[in-house]
Amino acid sequence: MSRTETRPRVVVVGAGLAGTATAIRMLHFARRPVEIVLLERRTDYRSAGVAYHRDGNPWDHVFNIQAGRMSVFREDVLDFVHWANREADRSGWPAHWANHEFTEPGPAPRRIFQDYLEQRLAEAAREAYPGVLLTEVDGEAVDLAPTATGVDLTVRWDGAEHVMPAAHVVLATGLELKDLPFATEVLEHQRFLRHPYSADGVRKLEALPPEAEVVIVGSVLSAYDSAGLLLRRGHTGSIRLVSRTGTLFRAYPGVHEHGVIHLPCPSSLLEPYRNREEFLERVRTEWEAACATVAREHPDVAPEVVAERVTKAWEPHLPAALDRIPSPELCALLDEFGTAIAALRVGAVRYTIEVIERSMHPGPVRLLVGAVQAITPAESGRLAVTVATGEEKLAVEADLVVSNFGRENDYRRVGEALWRNLLRRGLVTPHERTGRGLDVDHRGVLLTPSGAPSGPLTAVGPLREGDEIVRNGRTGAFAFNLAAIKNHSIAVAAHVIEQLELTRNLAGSHTCDGTFEEAADPAFEHAVKLEVRRMATRARAQREQLDARLDALLCSLTTPDETGCRRRLRTAVSRSAVRRLTDVSMTPRQLRRHLEIADTVDADEDMEK
Numbered sequence: 001m002s003r004t005e006t007r008p009r010v011v012v013v014g015a016g017l018a019g020t021a022t023a024i025r026m027l028h029f030a031r032r033p034v035e036i037v038l039l040e041r042r043t044d045y046r047s048a049g050v051a052y053h054r055d056g057n058p059w060d061h062v063f064n065i066q067a068g069r070m071s072v073f074r075e076d077v078l079d080f081v082h083w084a085n086r087e088a089d090r091s092g093w094p095a096h097w098a099n100h101e102f103t104e105p106g107p108a109p110r111r112i113f114q115d116y117l118e119q120r121l122a123e124a125a126r127e128a129y130p131g132v133l134l135t136e137v138d139g140e141a142v143d144l145a146p147t148a149t150g151v152d153l154t155v156r157w158d159g160a161e162h163v164m165p166a167a168h169v170v171l172a173t174g175l176e177l178k179d180l181p182f183a184t185e186v187l188e189h190q191r192f193l194r195h196p197y198s199a200d201g202v203r204k205l206e207a208l209p210p211e212a213e214v215v216i217v218g219s220v221l222s223a224y225d226s227a228g229l230l231l232r233r234g235h236t237g238s239i240r241l242v243s244r245t246g247t248l249f250r251a252y253p254g255v256h257e258h259g260v261i262h263l264p265c266p267s268s269l270l271e272p273y274r275n276r277e278e279f280l281e282r283v284r285t286e287w288e289a290a291c292a293t294v295a296r297e298h299p300d301v302a303p304e305v306v307a308e309r310v311t312k313a314w315e316p317h318l319p320a321a322l323d324r325i326p327s328p329e330l331c332a333l334l335d336e337f338g339t340a341i342a343a344l345r346v347g348a349v350r351y352t353i354e355v356i357e358r359s360m361h362p363g364p365v366r367l368l369v370g371a372v373q374a375i376t377p378a379e380s381g382r383l384a385v386t387v388a389t390g391e392e393k394l395a396v397e398a399d400l401v402v403s404n405f406g407r408e409n410d411y412r413r414v415g416e417a418l419w420r421n422l423l424r425r426g427l428v429t430p431h432e433r434t435g436r437g438l439d440v441d442h443r444g445v446l447l448t449p450s451g452a453p454s455g456p457l458t459a460v461g462p463l464r465e466g467d468e469i470v471r472n473g474r475t476g477a478f479a480f481n482l483a484a485i486k487n488h489s490i491a492v493a494a495h496v497i498e499q500l501e502l503t504r505n506l507a508g509s510h511t512c513d514g515t516f517e518e519a520a521d522p523a524f525e526h527a528v529k530l531e532v533r534r535m536a537t538r539a540r541a542q543r544e545q546l547d548a549r550l551d552a553l554l555c556s557l558t559t560p561d562e563t564g565c566r567r568r569l570r571t572a573v574s575r576s577a578v579r580r581l582t583d584v585s586m587t588p589r590q591l592r593r594h595l596e597i598a599d600t601v602d603a604d605e606d607m608e609k
Contacts (some may be wrong), residue, residue, distance in 0.1 A: 007033040007131060008167035010502055011153055013141045013418075015040035016049025018461030018485045019071050019172030020117050022309040024132065025493035027124035029535060031547060033131030035498060037164070038121075039155065041140035047117035049174050056197035057111040058206070059094055060229050064221045065482075066347045068104030070113065070122055075536045075581060075597055077104075083116050084108060088099055088434040089178040103255050107351040127540040144169060145425070146455030167503075168414050168456040168496050171446070175462055176416070178408040183375045186401070191383050192375065193402045193511040198227050205229050208400055211237045215396060217372055218404035219243035220339060221348055226402045227365060228355045231233045239365045240396060242387055246369035247339045249346075251353035253302040260587050261298055263313040265288055269321035276329065290314070311462050315584070318473030324431075331435040341475045370394070375401055378606065398490070409436040409465065427454040431466030444492045458495065460488035472584070487582040492536070498571060524573070527553050531577035532595050 012019045012028065015038045025037045028035075040046045045051050051057075060135040063070055071079040084102040093112075102108055125134040139157035150167040186192040195201045205226060205428050210216070214230065216223045219241040227239050266286035273279055290310045294301055301309055322330060331528040347353075359365040370389035378384040382397045411430050422428045429449050439447040444458040468484055527550060534546040550573070558566045580595055 007035050007133070008503075009035045009037060009165065009281050010168045010170065010496055010500075011037040011039055011141075011151075011164060011166040012170045012172055013039050014049075014152075014172035014174055014461075015046045015136070016172065016174045016461075017052070017072075017113075017117065017482075018049075019170070020047050020121055021489035022170055022172060022460050022493050023484060024072065024121055026497060026537075027128045027132060027134060027539065028543070029119075030132045030500075031046060031129055031491050032501065033133075034497075035133045035135055037137055037168065039139055039141060042249075043138055043569075046136065046138075046170040047113040047121060050197050050275065052109045052110050052113040052117075053197075054114055055199035056195075056202060057109070058202055058229060058233050059097060059109050059111065061110045061225050062349060062351050063110055063113075064352060066105045066252065066256065066258070066349055067108035069110065069482065071487065071588075072117065072489075073536070074483065074490070074588050075595065077594050079120075079198040080108075080113075080116055083119070087113060087119065088092070088115060105252070105254065105347045105349075110176070113257075123538065127538060127543075129540065129544075133470065135250070140418075142179070143421040144418075144427070144457070146457070147428070150456055159344050166228075166456075167500060169498065170492060171457065171459045173416075173418070173462050173463065174321075176408040176411075176414045178406055179413065179415075180405055181404065181405060182372050184403075186375050186383060188549045189377065189383065191398070191400050193226075193400060196222070196404060199502075202229070204400070205402075206233065208234050208235070209237075212233050212399040213237045213382075213397070213404065214239045214400050215383075216241050216400040216402045216404060217385075218406065219245075219247060219367060220342065220404065220406075221249060221352065224348070224352055224356055224403040225583060226251070226404065227359075228352060231355050231359050231364070236364055237399070239359075239441050240368050240398075242368045242370065243383070244369070244371045244373055245338075245339050246367060247343045249343050249348050249353065250304050250307075251350040251357075252347045253304055254350060256302065256305060258587055259301070259309065260585065260590070261294065261301070261309050261313055263293060263310065263316045264586075266290065266314060266321070269317070270324065270327050273324045273326065273329070276333070279325070304347065306345065311341070311345045315473035315475075318475065319470055322470055322473070327433050330433060334434055334436065334475075345475065345481075362377075368375065368394070368396070374431070385467065399466065407462075411438055411521075434466035434469050436466035437470065438466070440464055442494045444488060445495075456499065458492045460492050461485050464488065482585060487584070490581050491578050494535070494574060498574060502567075502571070505588045523553065523557055527557075527573045528576045528580065530597060531573050532580055533597060535577055535595050536595075537583060570574065 019038060026036050044055055063137040067081050068077055071077055073079050077096040081102050081104055090098045097109055110156050141153055142156050142161065143154040146150050149170045150165060152166045153169055154165055155162050155164050167379060183192065187194060191229065193201050193204055193338065208230065214237065215329055216226055216239065223241055230239060268282045268286055282600050287310065291306050294306050294309055363408055368387060370387040373393065375390050376384050378397050380397060382399055383401050385393045385396045385398060385401060387396065408414055412423065426448055428446050431437045438459060440459055441447060441453065444460060445463060446454045446457045446459055448454045475483055530546055530550045532552065534543050534550065537543045537546060552564050554569055557569065583591060586594060
């Protein structure tokens with residue numbers, strides 16, 4: 001595939017939530033011809049990924065969080081709920097969901113999210129500016145090499161490798177599977193289920209005899225999906241959830257609405273790090289005080305979500321606290337407490353939790369706290385699971401063992417060809433401070449071991465987990481942090497489009513000695529508001545009108561011969577708009593009001609005036 005000078009190509013590697021959201025934003029933001037290639041190695045994962053694809057998510061699998069937090073547009077919190085109620089084709093849905101009225105705090109089946117993303121992507125392609133094209137390609141990226149004009153991406157399809165030149169590559173490869181050293185003898189065993197979110201995995205769970213004994217490795221929300229699927233089909237045999245930490249998630253209140261509160265800085269966490277025990281004692285003291293403050297000063301906050309409010313309120317202060325912890329200690333703390341922190345940071349809808357809680361001992365579900373040491377074939381034909389619990393080891397036999405062991409955070413251990421090659425070439429660097437994800441700068445640009453940008457290469461999604469922890473204080477399981485993924489999609493899309501436009505305009509551009517500080521001038525502030533509305537607007541006709549108004553305003557602030565100055569001003573306006581759209585100090589609903597983003601009807605009426 002060749003590219004032309006008039007239409008540069010951007011390749012997004014991975015078409016799950018992160019990749020699709022980024023492609024949608026680029027289709028909205030681009031004002032000049034560009035080809036956006038959305039590359040996916042698995043057709044069934046397109047606009048879905050492992051978490052949402054139809055074949056691996058039966059109708060019993062619902063979103064862990066409320067339906068109102070699943071909009072692909074952070075500034076339009078109810079878009080998914082409105083789509084499900086007004087636009088979704090329910091002709092093939094089971095009666096329970098076909099007649100369901102979706103609400104902001106309520107549940108929704110995960111499998112319909114693929115339809116939603118597909119339709120929003122198609123809508124973005126239809127509403128793109130002339131010359132802005134979306135191309136969906138099935139294939140696997142296996143290597144890439146920066147060039148003088150961009151990147152040569154090596155893609156494997158139809159059994160052969162092809163070079164796809166691109167001006168920019170966005171890596172959105174999602175979650176990577178962790179190796180299972182304790183299960184090497186049973187990986188291909190018929191009683192071992194390695195991929196519970198696959199079509200074969202779902203069929204195996206649904207076909208299991210109700211009296212069968214099951215062991216599920218893990219007790220986080222993915223394990224709840226497997227257990228819930230069995231229980232809703234009347235399973236009566238024992239289901240053991242094996243967890244190293246014994247962490248169980250809490251259910252959100254029925255009328256819960258996401259919120260953000262502001263708490264004082266936990267100042268003792270900014271003291272020098274001495275040792276783990278002393279640091280954890282400081283954390284406990286600050287945590288208890290913060291929870292007491294929320295209970296006292298925010299009585300409207302339900303007890304079930306106090307922990308979520310505190311962890312969110314601490315995020316602005318955590319980077320300074322984490323900066324005081326040596327890297328080996330920080331990695332060890334995250335490994336030991338990551339699951340527990342995730343349970344504090346996010347809960348689950350009652351639909352998911354209540355079926356587990358009702359079935360806990362003396363029912364069929366039991367929590368076994370310990371680390372799995374080995375899974376081996378037993379003489380009975382079943383599988384033997386050895387679990388280390390404190391000072392002893394227990395041996396449990398099972399008719400089926402389901403692995404929800406988690407994902408691989410350390411990219412040095414990922415076996416995919418793309419990551420092996422990028423590490424070999426020195427184009428990416430594992431995140432040393434946390435052992436999670438890869439090093440990126442504040443724009444999401446991938447960094448080499450020397451700290452230099454590796455080229456026109458950016459990352460979105462879980463690849464940036466370590467950076468999100470130390471830069472923005474986002475702790476817990478990153479797979480649940482959809483707000484970060486949505487913000488990545490905005491910031492990376494805007495950065496890529498900006499770089500393409502700067503490259504086009506580099507030749508013959510004039511310089512400008514002036515600087516433009518955010519909100520330092522009423523006209524600049526008005527320009528930022530127009531750009532925010534343009535970025536948040538999905539209809540092309542409205543974006544064109546906002547674009548024209550913004551261009552006219554910028555022209556009024558510069559003279560005709562200050563073309564380069566006007567471009568710099570436009571860049572400053574765009575960057576300020578991105579910062580405001582990605583502000584996490586408020587909820588999406590608060591953000592919409594704060595940014596004065598009108599509802600669709602209001603926007604239509606305003607455009608007519």
